[in-house]
Amino acid sequence: MNTRKLAIGSLTAVAVMASVCGTANAQYGEVKREDRRLEQVIKKLGWKYSIDADRDFRLEFKVGNDRSQVVYLRSVTHILGGLELREILAPAFRVNSKQCGDLAKDLLHENSKLKLGAWQMVRGGDNCLALFSVKVGADCDAETLRTAVRLVVVAADNKEKQVTGRDSF
Numbered sequence: 775m776n777t778r779k780l781a782i783g784s785l786t787a788v789a790v791m792a793s794v795c796g797t798a799n800a801q802y803g804e805v806k807r808e809d810r811r812l813e814q815v816i817k818k819l820g821w822k823y824s825i826d827a828d829r830d831f832r833l834e835f836k837v838g839n840d841r842s843q844v845v846y847l848r849s850v851t852h853i854l855g856g857l858e859l860r861e862i863l864a865p866a867f868r869v870n871s872k873q874c875g876d877l878a879k880d881l882l883h884e885n886s887k888l889k890l891g892a893w894q895m896v897r898g899g900d901n902c903l904a905l906f907s908v909k910v911g912a913d914c915d916a917e918t919l920r921t922a923v924r925l926v927v928v929a930a931d932n933k934e935k936q937v938t939g940r941d942s943f
Contacts, residue, residue: 809849809851812847812849812860812912818916819916821833828848829850830848833845833847835927837927837928843864843934844943845923845930846862847919848861858911860909860912863905863907864927865903866893866929866931867904868902868904869902869937871900877895877902877904877937891929893933894906910922931943
């Protein structure tokens with residue numbers, strides 16, 4: 775009898791999770807198009823950029839002490855309810871897979887202290903890539919974009935310097 779109740783409870787939990795996830799996925803749609811709104815704001819700010827194969831905007835900023843930082847402004851936007859969001863991200867460092875676990879824990883702990891943005895670890899082959907990202911309104915103004923990009927650039931470059939001591943990105 776207890777085994778049957780446990781099985782029914784487990785199935786109910788799975789059904790509820792499937793329902794919730796289906797609803798969340800329906801609300802979080804992806805708009806795939808090159809976004810000219812973003813290009814206009816970048817030009818207004820006077821930033822030099824290139825467009826990569828994914829149609830994302832790639833920018834490189836000098837951050838002092840002969841260091842630079844690459845940042846990507848995604849053309850693809852996401853819809854969440856009535857919000858249209860854009861991701862701004864920068865690679866910070868790459869490490870081998872054996873170091874990923876401890877560094878991911880450190881970054882997760884650091885995320886809890888942030889007012890805006892979050893660290894991500896992306897595994898690929900024998901390596902992990904740490905990225906810092908911020909999501910902003912897709913139609914944000916120039917000052918908002920400047921503030922968000924500055925945050926991403928500084929966070930990624932500082933973490934790269936702290937973890938690796940190099941300037942790879």
